[in-house]
Each structure stands twice: as C-alpha cells, then as structure tokens.
Amino acid sequence: MNMHSVLLYGCAAVVVVPGVSLLATLAARNCDETPPPLALPRTWRRPVPKAAAGLVATMAGLGVAQWLTPAMVDALERHPHGAWWRAVTALMVQSSGWPQFLFNLVALAVVAPVAERHFGPWRMVLVFAASGVTAQAVSMAGWSLQGGGDSVAICGLVGALATWYAVRGSVLALRRVTLLIPAAGLALCLLANNHGIGLLVGCLLGVGLATPAHPAGRVAT
DSSP states (O other), X not given: OOHHHHHHHHHHHHHHHHHHHHHHHHHXXXXXXXXXXXXXGGGGXXXXXXXXXXXXHHHHHHHHHHHHOTHHHHHHSBOXXXXXXXXXXXXXXXXTOHHHHHHHXXXXXXXXXXXXXXXXXXXXXXXXXXXXXXXXXXXXXXXXXXXXXXXXXXHHHHHHHHHHHHHHOSOHHHHHHHTHHHHHHHHHHHTXXXXXXXXXXXXXXXXXXXXXXXXXXXXXX
16 A cells, blocks of 8 residues: 555545544434434434435435446546536546445435534535535546546535534534544645545535524524
C-alpha cells in the first residue's frame, strides 16, 4: 500500500469515526431518552422522514436499473469532455458496481434521516444536491474525468452536520472532535479526491445553517 492510499484511508477513518458518534448523538437528541447507540434505527420512526425515504428509494431503484441495463452507467457517468449535465447524472449511477452501490445505499439510509430531522427536508436535499453536483463538476474539470456515485453528496450531509454541531452543539468534546471532519475534507482536496469537495461544500452550508436565522432541531417531517 502506497502513501497516497494510506492517507486516503486515514482521512476516511477521520470522517467515519467522529461521524458515527455525531450521527448517534444527533439521532438520540431527536429520540426521547434513547441512548445514542440505539437511536440511529429510530430515525426512521413515524413520522417517516419523507425526503430521506425518497432519496433512498430513488437510489435503490437506480441501482436496480443499472444492474438491468449496464449501458446506463456509460450514459450518465462523468466522461472526459462530457456535457455539463453529467455533473448531475453522475450522482445517479455507481461506476464501481455492486460494492459501491450497497455501501452508498446503507450510508445514505443512515445519514439522510438524521440530516432531515435536523435540518428539515428541503435543506437536507439542498445540501445533498449542492455538495454532490459541485464535487462531480470539480472532478469533470480534471480531478477524476470518469466515474460516478453519490458518496460525495452523502459526505456533504455529514460535513453540514459536523460544522453545525461544531458551532452550536451542546457537548464540548464532540464539538471539538467534529472539527476533524472539515480538516479531513481539506486533506482530501490536497489529494485531489472529490470526496473532499463534497465534505467542504457541506461544511460551508452547515455553518450557514448554524446561524440564528436557521435554527435546527426536532424537525417534524
């Protein structure tokens, strides 16, 4: 394993470990008296977070469609000198096949309902779309000319939750730890990895959502 791979895996660990703790803490905040380790599954309780459910269902359906029609990947993923709209459609296909599809679908099912209950449905979708499309556009500009996947958009949701909590969270130790997530985003950008763009765009949006004009909390969905 070369140094580039070591750094990539290190950044992934820096995002995943604090990210899981953050998601569990925010989920518990929205599930009365449920301890953090048990709160994440309850984010799908009634009222069901409809925007998150729609995203998960859409990505699941697209994954099945991709399996039935393999040419769909080539038609929608990023391509060298591809049309601008591929920055959007590249979010709809998983160019690395079933392992990428399953991992991203599970990650989306964990992150999206927490983000929706915290920010509300429209803000959650906005962060997902803005982070993902920006990351795909930067990739098309030269970082990674071919490929696709929605993990960059999921990273945006994690980044937004991280910086919101860093600004307004109630647990000081976790507020400090969540700052590792934007730091990992910067490191990934230095490695020309598009997940860093997704993280940083989400982080910037999270700071905006942390302003007093955009309170977050127990959002009914």
